[in-house]
Amino acid sequence: MSEEAKETLVRYLHAQQDALRWKLEGVSERDARMPMTPTGTNLLGLVKHVASVASEYFGHCIGRPFPEHLAWTDEDAEDNADMWAGPDESLESVLGLWDRVWAHADAGFAELPLNAPAHVPWWQQGDTTLHRLIVHMIAEVGRHAGHADIVREAIDGAAGLRDGVSNLPEQDAEWWAAYVERLRATAEAASD
Template identity: 45%
Template sequence: MTNSPAGGAGAEKDVLRASLDRHRDAVLWKLDGLDDEQLRRPMTPTGTSLLGLVKHLASVEYGWFVETFGGEVEPLWFDPYEGEDMWIAPDETTDRIVAFYGRARAAADRMLAGLPLDTLGRPAWRDESVSLRWSLVHMTTETARHAGHMDIVRELIDGATGVHRPAAG
C-alpha cells in the first residue's frame, strides 16, 4: 500500500499521486486469491465484474492522463466510447487485463511525472480543457468509486471485505 508522503504534508502533486496510488493498489488487491471465473463473473444486473472494472479503469487512465495531455495511447482492441471497456470478452484473459492496467498506470505515471499540475489538456470527448490537477483529482475519485464497487462485488463472491490490504504482521 502506498501512503501519502509525510502524513499528507508533502508537496501537492506528491500527495495527490499517493492518494491515487492507494486506490489503484486497492483495485489490484480486490483480485487477489480469486480464480478466473470469479474475476469475470457478472455480479450485478448490468453485468459488473471485478475484471471489467479493472479494464475500465485502465481505459480511463489512458484517456484522462495520456490522451488528454498529448501522449500516445496503445491501440485498443475495444471501443471505450461504446462501453466495451466495462465488460470482459470471452477471449480476454485475466493476465491480459491486469497487464493492460499496469501499462495504463505506467503511461499515466510518465505523464504525471513530466507535467506541472497547471498543464492544460483537452479530452477528445469534451469541449473544454482541463488541468492535470483536475484530471488527477477526477481519476482519484473515479478509482476510489470503482474500488468501492469492487469491495461490494468481492464481498458477494467470497465474503472478503476491506478498504485496503491489511498490514503484514
C-alpha cells in the same frame, strides 16, 4: 502548484488504484468475470474500465497518447465493451494492461506540472489541466473501488481496504451474522 501538492494527489490516486487492483488477488478467472449485478458489474470489467479511462485521461488528453490501441474504446465499439473481458482477454492480460496504463500515467506525472494544459473532448468545458484530471480520476477510481468492494464481498466474503487492512471492526463470524440480522430486523421494522 507545488511538487508537494502533485505528490499528494498522485499518492491518493495510487491508494485508490492499489485498493481496486487488490480486489482481484486470489480470485479465479471465473469469479473475476462473473456478473454480480443486473447491469453485469464484475471485478475484471471494473479494472479493465478504469485502465481504459486512465489511458485516455493520462494519455491523449495530456498530449501523451497511450501507445496501445484499445479497440473497445473506439466510437463504433459495442456498448459497455470496456466493462467486461472478452474470451480473448484473461485476468493476467487485463492486469498487464492495468500495469502498463498506470506506468504510462506515472511517466506523465513525472514529466508534467499540475498546471499542464489538458483537453477532454467529451467534456462540455474541454480545456482543463492535469491537476483536474488527477482529481477527477481519484474520484473515478474510488467509485469503482467501492463497487469492487461489494462485488468481491459477494463472491467470497473478502472485505477490506488492502491486504492486512480490513478497515472493518475486528469481529468473528458470529458477531457479523448477528449484526447483519439486527440490520435486517431494523429494515423490516421500517417497511410500510
